[in-house]
Amino acid sequence: MALALPETLSPSKVSSFKDCALAFRYSAIDRLPEEPTVAASRGSLVHLALEHLFEREPADRTPANAVTDLERAMEEFREEPDFTGLDLDADAEARFQIEAARLVENYFEMEDPTTIHPIGLELRLEADLGGLRLRGIIDRLELDHQGGLVVTDYKTGRVPGPNQQQARMEGVHFYALMCEELFGVRPASVQLLYLSGRITIATEPTEQATNALRRKVGALWQAVETACEREDFRPRPGALCNWCSFHAYCPAQGGDPSLVGTAVDLAS
């Protein structure tokens, strides 16, 4: 019996399928719960703090107000499963907040937020691409000085090496494709703000690059359809296994795939 196709495809799901098809299946099709990690949760907190900062009038986007915004974000985030699930003791929580504060401080060394003209924050988009439903959340969509669209994505992890930078840009190119489909306008630029290293990686999406991505996403969707028809999602052990929540079900880790059905029942 064929597996049900996922209803939508997001940039993170695209990269998950390419990194490990089995992890993609467990996450996107079986929808197994995933353990929160300190790094991912700290990133969510920083995103929320910067969202609050950009809700302010331009002149009020100051470092002092960013401290207040981070405190407000922490109070909101404190009740979220992505935080409670970490089960941090007092020392670990203090480190968590100090690291988040450092990332927000770094942001001010990268650009002047009073000059940014955002038109969407944590903007949820859905677009059809040849029958495939694309979904994504843009951290910040803004207008540049010439009125062009700029897609900005905050990154709180390690800065990629030169050889990995293009691959890491795929998510923002994906958002550029969605903007083009929805608004009929290709963004003038897309950028990743790596807060840990205070490094911005930016590029201008060309028609050629957008068309190539369109073909790539279509081919990837076909691969997902084939894998669902054949129920053939293979593990691909690699560095990502260190952060994967599915070891208990993964044959490459000595896990038992037959436990997935029980886990799905418990989660539903």
Ligand code: SF4
């Ligand atoms: S543990 Fe590794 S190989 Fe197994 S599903 Fe997760 S990422 Fe894939």
